[in-house]
Amino acid sequence: MKNRVLITMQEGVSEPDWLGNVEPFMQLVMKKLHFNHEEVSIMFCNDSYIQELNKNYRQIDSATDVLSFENEESYKDEEGKWKCAGDIAISLDMLPVNAEYFNVDNNNELKRLLVHGLLHLNGYDHGEEHIEKGVEPECKMLKKQEKLLLKLKDEIIIK
8 A cells, every 4th residue: 555645834834843753654544544545735834824724614713723625636647546635734833732631742632633634534524523531432433533543652753
């Protein structure tokens, strides 16, 4: 299974020193979710940028932690045919806020955001349910997310 992960930073947002660790983590998760010859792009941004995306695409005028946009287009190159699974936007401003709320470190929170975004691109949805501190998830997507994160507990993105 071969996949592509394209990572960008919002213009004007400083690149974190752990950015190079995101692609290997995503390759691992994509393999576990049976992605094959698929491309995912990830943009790390600030709250104001993700708020604008949330407002424009979901009509919700507030910042959020992660957004996913399915694509489903495909293209061919010298390595074969690729499916564009979609795009994930993650707010670096929200990352430490969430980590504090869930009482986890930034590494575990980043893994949650990346897995969450990827599950959306893999056809999962959680409706109105969201992960809450101390509350066991009920929907299939969030249960799968938490189970997958347990399997990935030893993976390190942010040292």
